[in-house]
Amino acid sequence: MDKSLILLSIVLIFISNIESQETIRPTVLWHGIGDTCCYPFSMGRMKKLIEANLEGIYVYSVEVGDSIAADEFNSYFMNVNDQIDQMCAKFKANGNLTNGFNAVGFSQGSQFLRxxxxxxxxxxxxxxxxxxxxxxGVYGLPDTCLSMNGTICQMVRDLLDLGVYESFVQDHLVPAEYWQDSLNYDEYLEKSVFIADINNARSQKNSTYYKNFISLNKLVLVKFNNDTIVIPRESEWFGFYTPGSDKDIQTMEETDLYIEDWIGLRYLDENGQVIKLSTDGNHLQFTDDWFVQNILTPYLNNTI
Structure with missing residues (x-):
């Protein structure tokens, strides 16, 4: 055989082998309130857990701001819409994420990723x-402050004392931005700067939200059965208080958001793309084994 043909065959085989190699899909993590991208006992640890179980995976842990200290502070006091804008730009500029990614939200990081x-x-x-x-959203705050910084906890209390739907509070206190007052629903619709918007709760619906949401392959909702931090905990499965009540609960399927399909949740559910999981324990309490078995293996171990 001609040497040039042999060389060409080798090159073609080499190219074929490269093209056949599948790349594991990256994972993005977004932490909750009072946490940061990189604490070794929280998100830093989760990042290492995923990397240890999925060889070669790229894991990006969200940092809002330019330092760990800023990241924690911003989790309480940076307008959520500004945080989303910042991450839209960062994710798009990150070449490792160009072909898409899986995303894991922890507590409020869940609705931020959504x-x-x-x-x-x-x-x-x-x-x-x-x-x-x-x-x-939530209608109530836990007795326990999630920050290790007492000053931050007092700042939160002081802002809430001003009124959760005051414009200054809505613009600067993160938990207020996903506060849904089930006893004053009209005020919530009028003044909520974040959660009412992304839930398409107002009369004018955003069709882009629907189109993008139904593009998900899977939506996995994990509820903690003994959660004392999220009030009501049913919000973790898209349930909430019945309008006009702070005691009676509607399931996801009973809410107008679902029935009228404001964001495409019903569409995903009826197509078998919504997975509801629950585990005993308080807020974000789970073992490594549980995470690997129920989250990592079925939903993060896929390729581009």
Whole structure:
């Protein structure tokens, strides 16, 4: 055989082998309130757990701001819409995420990633996993402050004393931005700067939110059965208080958001793309084995 043909055959085989190698889909993590991208006992640890079980995976842990200290502070006091805008730009500029990624939200990071999906989704989210997310918001705050910084806790209390729907509070206190007052629903619709918007709760619906949301491959909703932090905990499965009540609960399927399909949740559910998981324990309490078995193996171990 001619040497040039032999060389050509070798090159073609080499190219074929490269093209046949599949790349594991990256994973993005977004932490909850009072946490950061990189604490070794929280998100830093989760990043290492995923990397240890999925060889070669790229894991990006969201940092809002330019330092760990700023990241924690911003989790309380940076307008959520500004946080989403920042991540839309960062994800798009990150070459490792160009072909899309799986996303895992921890507590409020859940609805922030959902907002990214609905508003930007470039690059796109494939599987969205939410652990203890407040998808319908909250109506009440826990007795325990999640920050190790007492000054931050006092600042939160002082702002809430001003009124949760005061414009200054809505613009600067993150938990207020996903507060849904079930006893004053009209005020919530009028003044909520974040959660009412991404849930398409107002009369004028955003069709882009719907289109982007139904592009998900899977939506995995994890509820913690003994959660004392998220009030009500049913929000983790898109349930909430019945309008006009702070005691009676509607399931996801009983809410107008689902019935009228404001964001495409019903569409995904009826197509078998919504997975509801629950585990005993308080907020974000789970073992490594549980995470590997229930989240990592079925929903993060996929290729581009």
């Amino acid at each position: 907002a990214y999906n609905e508003r930007c989704n470039d690059p796109p989210i494939y599987n969205l996993i939410t652990l203890g997310g407040q998808h319908q």
